[in-house]
Amino acid sequence: MAADVRMQRTQVLGVKGLVKRYGDHTVVDDVSFHIGAGETYGLLGPNGAGKTTIICMVSGLIPADTGSIELAGSAMTPASTRLKSHIGLVPQDLAIYPDLTAKENLQFFGRLQGLSGRDLKARTGEVLDLIGLADRAGEQTKKFSGGMKRRLNIGIGLLHRPTLLILDEPTVGVDPQSRNSILESVEALATEGMAVLYTTHYMEEAERLCDRIAIIDEGRIQAEGTRGELVELTGGVDRIDLHGSGNTGAAASALRRLPGVKHVDGGASGLTLTVHNGPGLLAPVVAEAGGAGMALSSVEIVRPDLESVFLHLTGKALRD
Numbered sequence: 001m002a003a004d005v006r007m008q009r010t011q012v013l014g015v016k017g018l019v020k021r022y023g024d025h026t027v028v029d030d031v032s033f034h035i036g037a038g039e040t041y042g043l044l045g046p047n048g049a050g051k052t053t054i055i056c057m058v059s060g061l062i063p064a065d066t067g068s069i070e071l072a073g074s075a076m077t078p079a080s081t082r083l084k085s086h087i088g089l090v091p092q093d094l095a096i097y098p099d100l101t102a103k104e105n106l107q108f109f110g111r112l113q114g115l116s117g118r119d120l121k122a123r124t125g126e127v128l129d130l131i132g133l134a135d136r137a138g139e140q141t142k143k144f145s146g147g148m149k150r151r152l153n154i155g156i157g158l159l160h161r162p163t164l165l166i167l168d169e170p171t172v173g174v175d176p177q178s179r180n181s182i183l184e185s186v187e188a189l190a191t192e193g194m195a196v197l198y199t200t201h202y203m204e205e206a207e208r209l210c211d212r213i214a215i216i217d218e219g220r221i222q223a224e225g226t227r228g229e230l231v232e233l234t235g236g237v238d239r240i241d242l243h244g245s246g247n248t249g250a251a252a253s254a255l256r257r258l259p260g261v262k263h264v265d266g267g268a269s270g271l272t273l274t275v276h277n278g279p280g281l282l283a284p285v286v287a288e289a290g291g292a293g294m295a296l297s298s299v300e301i302v303r304p305d306l307e308s309v310f311l312h313l314t315g316k317a318l319r320d
């Protein structure tokens with residue numbers, strides 16, 4: 001089904017064989033991906049993986065050493081001035097005026113982007129709704145929280161109705177509540193049919209927002225796909241943690257014979273099982289452990305996530 005959805009989307013961005021070197025350091029190494037209209041695509045990787053460098057090349061801010069970038073059907077290079085109007089770039093650093101209100105900031109940047117009159121007024125209102133700041137539109141932004149400033153920064157990138165919105169780690173350094181409102185704003189963009197390129201080193205954000213995700217490390221895409229496809233790379237196995245006391249040795253032996261159980265480890269406070277289809281096996285596992293004399297105090301299914309995928313592919317934790 002995912003493949004069918006992908007085929008129906010019009011391609012907005014196509015990146016092929018992108019390479020960037022600084023001296024003898026290859027910072028971006030043969031990177032290829034594409035994004036369709038209405039799709040949110042994530043670049044997930046640790047600091048220094050090369051995400052910002054990819055964004056800078058895609059936006060035409062720096063040239064690629066080799067490779068090609070096609071945006072809305074045309075080749076993108078630093079000289080493609082008109083083509084750049086298809087992009088809304090939201091950098092990590094804030095670019096808003098503290099003494100102006102949220103609305104005034106949007107109007108100022110809207111004029112710079114060529115909007116005027118009724119169109120500017122209407123678009124300012126739409127964007128304020130989209131970023132959830134309509135009720136604070138008349139306040140000077142110096143009174144805003146970090147998260148509200150970030151949302152306004154995103155709004156500025158959206159004003160000229162870009163075909164592709166690029167967000168570079170938009171939640172770094174904001175508190176959890178503000179982070180959630182930023183993520184809600186990004187989710188709302190899908191309803192605008194915009195293609196979104198989203199970089200992050202937070203796997204929860206990639207999982208929540210992105211239709212497809214590229215796992216990137218040391219300048220290379222290590223794997224790409226939907227969350228489900230990426231998780232399959234780990235072998236698609238779940239973990240069941242059984243906590244309790246009693247005859248754990250007999251329970252371990254019985255569970256090893258249960259079809260679908262790949263591995264059983266014994267610990268001080270219980271057993272850890274590696275299984276196919278954790279939710280499906282839960283009931284027989286509990287019955288078998290109880291029948292063998294183990295007194296269970298709690299049971300937990302741990303499903304693989306993108307952190308497990310990153311570890312599987314690179315041998316490192318995402319937040320090392």
Ligand SMILES: Nc1ncnc2c1ncn2[C@@H]1O[C@H](COP(=O)(O)OP(=O)(O)OP(=O)(O)O)[C@@H](O)[C@H]1O
Nearest residue numbers: 022025027045046047048049050051052053054169
């Ligand atoms: N102009 C430059 N000259 C030399 N090295 C650079 C330059 N720009 C980036 N790099 C190096 O390229 C690598 C990738 O940096 P990049 O900023 O693209 O990573 P990132 O994944 O965006 O991480 P971060 O979130 O920390 O910015 C890093 O090792 C960085 O030091």
